[in-house]
Amino acid sequence: MTSHDPGPDSETTTVPEVGPAAKPSRFFARLAADLDDPVLRALVTATAVSRIGRGVFFAVTVLFFTQIIGLSAAQAAVVLAVSSGCGVLGSLLGGWTADRWSARRLAFAFEALGGLLLAAYAFAGDFVSALILASASGFLDSTGHSARSAIIARGFAPERRVHARAVLRTVTNLSIAAGSGLGAIALALGTPEAYRIVIASGGLLCALGSLPLLRLTSAVDAPNRAVHDVRTETGSIDMDAAAAARRDWTRRSPWRDPRYLLLTVLSAVFGMQFGVAEFGIPLWITGYTDAPEVVVSVLLIVNTALVVLFQVRASRGTHDVRVAGRVTMVAGWLMVAACMIYALAAGLPAWVAIVVLVVAMVAHTFAEILSQAGAWGLSFELADPVRAGAYQGVFGMGFSLGALASPIIVNATAITYGPVGWAMLAAIFLAAAVGIWIIARRAAASA
Structure with a gap:
């Protein structure tokens, strides 16, 4: 938390709180104050909804693969490993595209499509279909995560960025716990239909969680690279200046x-x-x-x-x-x-x-x-x-x-x-x- 975050001294109540209720009350009061920031409010809303959906998958995915689809433990491990490998490529692509196009629109598109692919797990019936869906959804989840990181980097002052990440991680943990509780419904019933309904619902929640990202403003997007195109008095592009700008862009590569x-x-x-x-x-x-x-x-x-x-x-x-x-x-x-x-x-x-x-x-x-x-x-x-x-x-x-x-x-x-x-x-x-x-x-x- 940064120096701009409200602390205990900034909260006013008629009667001071004591006992076990005090800490939870302060926690939710601070979270409510954080939501005054429109960028953080949109990110928290999107995270809360989408991570509930992800929590469903964390609870049931492995058992769905092995007990419902009939994959062996080795095949399930391959599916998850390949999905993680695709996530590596997705992380790179998400950051690269977020420097060139609208990060908020990209994050929305990646996460909405990723959620629909997760919902499609409900229709997987064999190793190949599970592998394709897991790889594509893992790729899009990591791509969207990188785009969100770019949004945080640009959407907050330096001293607020880490605080925003901490708030989002707190919300993520709470939402995943709630999603795991929903996943327990399928585990308790144990029927293929219960698994498929819960999985489809979780995927749709992930897709719906992308909608608040559209409320973000263009301030979180990358600066327009066209500003580097230096034009002459006649309106034509100064090619030497443009080449220098491209070299500067390349030099700034991580x-x-x-x-x-x-x-x-x-x-x-x-x-x-x-x-x-x-x-x-x-x-x-x-x-x-x-x-x-x-x-x-x-x-x-x-x-x-x-x-x-x-x-x-x-x-x-x-x-x-x-x-x-x-x-x-x-x-x-x-x-x-x-x-x-x-x-x-x-x-x-x-x-x-x-x-x-x-x-x-x-x-x-x-x-x-x-x-x-x-x-x-x-x-x-x-x-x-x-x-x-x-x-x-x-x-x-x-x-x-x-x-x-x-x-x-x-x-x-x-x-x-x-x-x-x-x-x-x-x-x-x-x-x-x-x-x-x-x-x-x-x-x-x-x-």
Whole structure:
């Protein structure tokens, strides 16, 4: 949260609130104040609706593939992996197009079409159709996400960008949780018809979530490149000036910015902590500990609740590259602690293992919260504002690659070698955090 965000002192009530109701009340009061910004209001509305739809898919997709369509576990894994791979290309294309055409119209088109493709999952009947639909929808989701990132980069003042991302991430978590609850209807009924109706409904919600993006103004679009075309007094284009403008445009490419590329790589490495939570922890609990499988859901609830409560607060001031570097370093040490505590759960009595795993998830979640806040700040502040879309596309591509690599890395370390593997993972996360901290420190010094 930035200095422009309303804090407790700015809220006035007739009777001071005390007790458990105070914090939720302040949270919703701050969220309501944030919605006074028309850009953030449109993005929050779009995110809330579309992520409910996505939450449905997170809850039922794998079981729909395996139990309803009849795919093997290996085929389902291939479908999801190829979808992630298409997302890498989508991230690049979304940023590239958002620098050339209207980012708001592109985001609307990509997300509306992506939602309709998700609804079409209901009609998938075999491996090939599932693969085609998952690949296309994964591509469009990442493309739309990059276009949205470009909107955030241009639609807010520098000190407001990270706060906007934090608010949107909070809304995303709440909406996905609600969508997962809707997906539970299909899981409870267990019939093909229930799965298909819920999936079609989720996809339509994703498509409807794109409509508020049309309320955004042209201020969030890329500046018109025609301004670089210098014309002579007779009205003809000065070709030398136009060529110079094109060279300047090319020079501003993120692919020519080694500092930003290194930041992207290191952030992608640290971003593998999402793979630890989604892939590694369920396998670790079921294969190495005596904790019951239901603990996986308990840890997910702990993670979601902490993100909702603390993401906005933890993002305060991270538009300052010094602060962003420091919070990333703290996140690195927290991730080291989380890895070591996860490792301790092996071989303990069930109730002790549960306590240890919850403590580890708390440390892990705060590492996630702080690392995201630092990554957002640095990804915006170290980018060339003229090519905001391209920079955000490259940064998003890095996270997509990290998501692809994380199951492999987690399996090759923690799941294969146990406590020693967890120590290896801890070293990887700490090295990435140190690298990001050095980049931030040098950027601050040069500024």
